[in-house]
Amino acid sequence: MSSSASMPLSAAEQERGRALARMKWLATGLFLLMAFVFGLTFIPEHPPRWLPFLRAFCEAAMVGALADWFAVTALFRHPLGIPIPHTAIVPNNKDQIGTSLAGFVERNFLTPQVLAPKLEDVNFADKLGRWMDDAAHARRLSKDAAALLVWLLGSVDNDAVRQFLEKNLRSGASKIQITPLLSKLFTLLTSQNRHQELMDSAVAIAKRQLYEHQFAIRGRVDERSPWWIPGFVDEEIYRKIVLELARLLDRIGDDPHHAARQSFNQATEDLIYSMAHDPEVIARGEALKHEITSHPAVQKYLTDAWDDIKDYVSVQSRDPDSTLRNRLQQAIRRFGRALQEDGQMQQQINGWVCAGLLYLVNNYRESMASIISDTVKSWDTALTTRRVELQVGRDLQFIRINGTLVGGLVGLLIYSLVQAF
Numbered sequence: 001m002s003s004s005a006s007m008p009l010s011a012a013e014q015e016r017g018r019a020l021a022r023m024k025w026l027a028t029g030l031f032l033l034m035a036f037v038f039g040l041t042f043i044p045e046h047p048p049r050w051l052p053f054l055r056a057f058c059e060a061a062m063v064g065a066l067a068d069w070f071a072v073t074a075l076f077r078h079p080l081g082i083p084i085p086h087t088a089i090v091p092n093n094k095d096q097i098g099t100s101l102a103g104f105v106e107r108n109f110l111t112p113q114v115l116a117p118k119l120e121d122v123n124f125a126d127k128l129g130r131w132m133d134d135a136a137h138a139r140r141l142s143k144d145a146a147a148l149l150v151w152l153l154g155s156v157d158n159d160a161v162r163q164f165l166e167k168n169l170r171s172g173a174s175k176i177q178i179t180p181l182l183s184k185l186f187t188l189l190t191s192q193n194r195h196q197e198l199m200d201s202a203v204a205i206a207k208r209q210l211y212e213h214q215f216a217i218r219g220r221v222d223e224r225s226p227w228w229i230p231g232f233v234d235e236e237i238y239r240k241i242v243l244e245l246a247r248l249l250d251r252i253g254d255d256p257h258h259a260a261r262q263s264f265n266q267a268t269e270d271l272i273y274s275m276a277h278d279p280e281v282i283a284r285g286e287a288l289k290h291e292i293t294s295h296p297a298v299q300k301y302l303t304d305a306w307d308d309i310k311d312y313v314s315v316q317s318r319d320p321d322s323t324l325r326n327r328l329q330q331a332i333r334r335f336g337r338a339l340q341e342d343g344q345m346q347q348q349i350n351g352w353v354c355a356g357l358l359y360l361v362n363n364y365r366e367s368m369a370s371i372i373s374d375t376v377k378s379w380d381t382a383l384t385t386r387r388v389e390l391q392v393g394r395d396l397q398f399i400r401i402n403g404t405l406v407g408g409l410v411g412l413l414i415y416s417l418v419q420a421f
Contacts, residue, residue: 009386009387009390013387013390016390016391016394017390019394020389020390020393020394020397023393023394023397023398024397026397026401027065027069027397027400027401027404028069030065030400030401030404030405031061031062031065031066031069031400031404034058034061034062034065034404034408035058035062037054037058038055038058038059038062041054041055041058042055052415052419053412053415053416056411056412056414056415057408057409057411057412057415058408059411060407060408060409060410060411060412060414060415061404061405061407061408061411062404062407063407063411064403064404064405064406064407064408064410064411065400065403065404065407067403067407068399068400068402068403068404068407069400071399072393072396072397072399072400073087074086074087074088074089075089075090075389075396076088076089076090076091076385076388076389076393077091077385090384090385090388090389091381091382091384091385094376094377094379094381094384094385095373095376095377097376098372098373098374098375098376098377099373099376101372101373101376102369102370102371102372102373102376103369105369105372106365106366106368106369110361110365110368110369111361111365112358112361112362115357115358115361116354116358119353119354119357119358120354122350123346123350124349124350124353124354125339125345125346125347125349125350125353126339126340126346128336128339128349129335129336129337129338129339129340129346130336130340131336132332132333132335132336132339133333133336133337133340134336135329135333138329138332138333138336139320139325139329141328141329141332142325142326142328142329142332143317143320143325145328145332146313146316146317146324146325146328147317149313149317150313150314150317153309153310153313153314154310158306158307161306162303162306177282177285177286178285178286178288178289179275179276179281179282179284179285179286180275180276180282182275182285183272183273183275183276184276186268186271186272186275187272190268190272193265195264195265195268196256196261196264196265199252199260199261199264200253203249203252203253204253206245206249207246207249207250207253210242210245210246210249214242312324
């Protein structure tokens, strides 16, 4: 059988067996001593006055020893192999003992009245928090969590995931009008004239480009100028263009109320308004959105992204020093510390745990107790009997020893009373 009662005896049980054997020899030896002394009391032809008292003690002691040997032996087997009724109690009643034990546990342990005070004294959340905050535990838990994540990703059908992503991308995008959303985003971005920072950047870039390409501009002026215009005229034209552009850019950059900035403000406001309210702009946005979400490149990106995620998690989960494992460890320890420090959270979690356990006990205690009876029924009878005897047999041998001595004393008392009267 696969049950624990069918497994070979452990080293501790073997040691108990040797101790039991020693106690059996001690109890039996005491009985043999009484029998030997009893026999000796018949040898003297002229026995002393005390000898009958010794004989009575030994005689009663042998009776007590035999009676208690029978009682102890009858618990585990038939005495002398004779199938006397009501002997071999443990093997003949193994299943009933298991049922009685299950009922005893159910009535006296698996009750809300017994468990509730015990559970309320336990701070489950704090214990869990301390356990999670331990570096070794967090490391092991992160390893298990990463392995579980890899298993979950590996057990998912890849084609189903890709179809799910594609379907939900299109259906999700179809439910959202992109241009009104962009209008709200741009409104947020342009609040407090933040969009003028773009103008500042554009001016700075234009000035830099003007400086870096001034010789190219000079060359273009020469190319466009007729052959009959002198070179110094071309030079003056070039200088006018570059200088005026530079001055314009400086004025735009220095003057926050420049006309170019006002025009940029107005164009931005018109764009934001048209994206939110112009049907034509909204329609063009929806068409562009549909074109993007339906493009094969986007679908391929989703497929590749799913494969990349799986590969990334798989590689990261195997490396103890990976970013994923380190992040999981940090998150586990942070959660553990939060549990230890947050008394309100502890009360909530402890309440949930207690309520859950009491609910399970109140509704399934019969099933829980049946584990005991069903397990005992599945045990091998002979080996179960042997294991029970190893647990209590040594103490039972003291019953034999006490029975021998107490029986002798009772016999001596009775004999003395008879002689006295």
